[in-house]
Each structure stands twice: as C-alpha cells, then as structure tokens.
Amino acid sequence: MNFEFFISKRISKKATGSFSSNIIRIATIAVSLSTFIMILSACIVNGFQDELEKKLFGFWGHIQIVDYNTNNFNDAIPVASSDTLESTLNTLSNIKSYHKFASKAGIVKSKTQIEGVVLKGIGPDYDWEFLNSKIVDGAPIVLKDNDTSKSILISKTIANRLDIKIGDPLKFYYIKKSTRGKKFKVVGIYHTGMEEFDKLYCFSDIKQIQSLNKWDKHLVSGYEIFVNDIKHLSKTDEVLFKSLPMYLKSHSIYDLFPTMFDWIDLTVRNKYIILTLVILVTAFNMMTVLLILVLERTNMIGILKALGAKDWAIQKIFIYNVAYITSIGLLVGNISALAFAWSQKHFGWIKLPEKSYYLSEVPISIDWDTILILNGIAISCILIILVLPTLVVKKISAIKAIRFD
Numbered sequence: 369m370n371f372e373f374f375i376s377k378r379i380s381k382k383a384t385g386s387f388s389s390n391i392i393r394i395a396t397i398a399v400s401l402s403t404f405i406m407i408l409s410a411c412i413v414n415g416f417q418d419e420l421e422k423k424l425f426g427f428w429g430h431i432q433i434v435d436y437n438t439n440n441f442n443d444a445i446p447v448a449s450s451d452t453l454e455s456t457l458n459t460l461s462n463i464k465s466y467h468k469f470a471s472k473a474g475i476v477k478s479k480t481q482i483e484g485v486v487l488k489g490i491g492p493d494y495d496w497e498f499l500n501s502k503i504v505d506g507a508p509i510v511l512k513d514n515d516t517s518k519s520i521l522i523s524k525t526i527a528n529r530l531d532i533k534i535g536d537p538l539k540f541y542y543i544k545k546s547t548r549g550k551k552f553k554v555v556g557i558y559h560t561g562m563e564e565f566d567k568l569y570c571f572s573d574i575k576q577i578q579s580l581n582k583w584d585k586h587l588v589s590g591y592e593i594f595v596n597d598i599k600h601l602s603k604t605d606e607v608l609f610k611s612l613p614m615y616l617k618s619h620s621i622y623d624l625f626p627t628m629f630d631w632i633d634l635t636v637r638n639k640y641i642i643l644t645l646v647i648l649v650t651a652f653n654m655m656t657v658l659l660i661l662v663l664e665r666t667n668m669i670g671i672l673k674a675l676g677a678k679d680w681a682i683q684k685i686f687i688y689n690v691a692y693i694t695s696i697g698l699l700v701g702n703i704s705a706l707a708f709a710w711s712q713k714h715f716g717w718i719k720l721p722e723k724s725y726y727l728s729e730v731p732i733s734i735d736w737d738t739i740l741i742l743n744g745i746a747i748s749c750i751l752i753i754l755v756l757p758t759l760v761v762k763k764i765s766a767i768k769a770i771r772f773d
Contacts (some may be wrong), residue, residue, distance in 0.1 A: 372681055372685045372688060373688055375672075375685045376685045376688035376689045391660050391661075392657065395653060395654060395657040395693055395697070396693055396696050398653050398697070399650055400697045402646050402650040402697075402701065403650075403697060403701025403702055403705065403746070404701045404704050406647065406701075406746065407701065407702060407705035408709060409642055410735070410738050410739070411705070411733060412732065414733040414735055414738065415731030415733035416632075416725075417635065417733075418731070418733045420628070420727075423562055424621055424628065425594070426497070427498065427560065427562070429466075429593050429594055429621070430594050430598065430601055430620065431592075431595070431601070431608065431618050431619065431621070432592055432593070432619050432621075432624065433447070433453075433608075433612065435590070436614070444589035446470075446583055446587040447587070447588055447590050448587060449586050449587075449588050453591075453612075453616075456611050457608075459611075460607065462597055463593055463594070463595055463596070463604065463608075464594045464596045465495055465593075465594045466591050466592065466594065467490065467592055468491055468591055469490055469491075469588060470488075470574050470577035470587075471486055471488045472487045472489070472542055472577050472580055473486050474486075474541055474542035474543075475540070475541045476538055476539065476570065477539045477540075477541060478532045480530075481529060481531060482530075483526055484568075485526065486569050486570070487520075487540055487571075487577060487580075488569055488570065489574035489575070489576055489578070489589075490571055490572075490573070490574055491513075491573070491574040491575075492511045492512060494511070495594065503557065504557055504558065505524075505534055505557040506534040506554070506555050507556050508556055509573065511574075516573055516575040518553055519553055520552035520555065520570055520572045521558060521570065522556075522557060522571075523557065523558055523566040523567065524558065524566065525559075525563065526566070526567065526570065529567075532554055533554070535554065535555075536553075537554075538553070539551050540572075550579075561726050561727060561728060563723055563726075593608075593618075601620055601621075601622070602620060602622070605620040643742065647746050647750075648749070650750065654693070655757050657690060658686055658689075658690045659757040661689060669682055686757075687751065687754050687755070690754055694747065698743060698746065710734070712729075713732040713734070
C-alpha cells in the first residue's frame, strides 16, 4: 500500500473525538451544501434555457424566409412558393423540416367581446409536435390539401377574454378599404405560457389567409424552417441567405427576438459567476480545514521528518486526507442535488409566476456532461489550492515539532 495513503487512512480513523473531527464534520457538510447548490443551479439554469428556447423555436421555427422588403411579419409581403426554393432548402444538410405559413392581422369577435389578433395560417406540412403539447382543450386543426378548413385554434388567454369555449363560433374581421370577415369554429385551445404570443396569435388553415388576401395558392407569407443542430443555426442561416434569390431574405430566431435571447444569455452568464464563486468558497474552506489538520499534527510531522520522510511525502498525507473529505462531500452533494432535481422534474412542486418567467414551475434539465465537468473542475481547483497550506510542512523543524505539545 502507498505509504502516504496508509498514514492518511490511519489518521482519518483516529480523528474521531479530537478537535479536528468536528472541523472535518463541518467541512464535509459545507462541501455537500456547496455541491448541492452548484449542481442544482446548473440543472435549473439549463432547464430555464432549454424550456424558453423550445417555446420560441416551437412557435416560430429556427429560421424564417420572407420577402426582402417585409418588415411586419404579421402582415407580410407575399412570397411565391416554388419547387426551386424548396430544392435549395433540401440541399442544406442541417435543415430538418420546413413549412409554409401566412399571417393576417385583424379582430376576432365573439357574441359579447372583441380582441385584436394575428391569424396565422398553416398547411398540411405544418409540424404539430410543439403545438400539440401545448393544447389544453380540444384538438388540432385537421388540414387537407383538397379542402379548406373553417376551424380555428386560439389561446387560453384569448378564450378567457372572449369568454368562449370549444365548439363556439368566432368571427375574424380585417379592414382593407372595407371591413371583411370570415366565420370560424373553435376546435382547440392552446397555452404556451408566453403571454406576448398567447394574447395575440390564433391558428387556421393557410387557405383561409390566402382567400382573405386574395392570393392564389402559390402565394404565402414565407417559410418557417427547423434545423437539426441548433449549434450551427447561425452558420446555416448565413449559408441559406447567400443561396436565396435577391428578393428573399432569411432571419434566424436570434435576429427576430434579440432581447429575449439576450435575457437568456444573461441568465447563463450569471450561472457561471455563481458556480465560480461556489467552487472558490469550497476550495478556500477546505484550505482552512487542511491548515488546521497540519497544525494539529505538528508532532507527527516532526516524527516523520526525523524518520527521514520527505516534505512532499508528508504534504501528500494531508492532501489525501482532505481529498477523502472532499470526495465524501461531493458524493453526498451530488446524490442530494440529483434526487431533488429528479423530484422537481417529475412532480414540479416548486411553482413560478408564469407571467414573469414564462414558465409555471421551476424547470430542470439534467445534463450529465455538465455535471461531470463541474465535478471535475471542483476537484481540480480544490486539489490545486490544497497544495498551499501544506507548504507549512516545509517550515516545521523536526526537533521543535517533536517537542511541540
């Protein structure tokens, strides 16, 4: 057995009942709490980022293609859908799927109330994965190529304001020289929790928007595109923009909602600041513990030096000792944090004000790579800093230490 490890193991067992045993116990609890905070903070911030991005990407896609002169996406200049354009999209490997959309700003009217909205038209090629998960009542719109649906999907916010429910009629009006309107039937109610979108957007058959705008079946407001790898979104948007005809342009979701993503980025930066502070506090806490252990074992250090032990060998005894304490703290902290995160992820018992955070409960995303990296960084920083207090060993004289009481 390694000499330094053997001595370290023996003094750990004999520490029970000594002054240092209480210090070690407190230090272990401190490391556990720090690790708990560190892991849980990473899970919450990652969850917050993931959930908000899922909502934004799900609602708008990752990239939009519109007419070059379009500035108002709620009432866009029409774009001619074509096989040539779609062939260009099919050649880009990072593009997962795409669909056409059309939108029209107007007013919806129930029997007693009116509300300003944007009617977003979608077709049979629309990817319902996101919106399906947000439907709280009713069902999605059934869309067919050879038929025009008179169904409409509205948000819970709009439904509450208009005091309507599934199956009720709803009239959509818009003004262009004269007031025109369409009658719909409410088939579904969705709720994303993002008030800015929920209070404004309704979904219908794209052919209804084309009819309202007097467009033929080839004219749309644009394309919404989903990518495979979000890490290469900006590069894909750049390549796509260069591939488009001069009368078209592409925008990534980052360009459409810069303030929202700046807010998310700020949260992520704050995560790194918090994690750095937690790791440093833990490291300096363990450095204090190690210094106490060295001073308490001054007599032992003198004896080991008298027997011919090198300074670095004695230093390693104490580093092993504190590394053991740190490992116990990290293990307990990781298990506690992951258990807490798992319970929150599956039961959602900690709630949030949805209007402020766009989420109804504290989000959790358990990323094993992040957890392993954080533990690795924490252990590395602690062990590096632990070398400093062991330098006291070099200053201890063997003769004086043996006499030390």
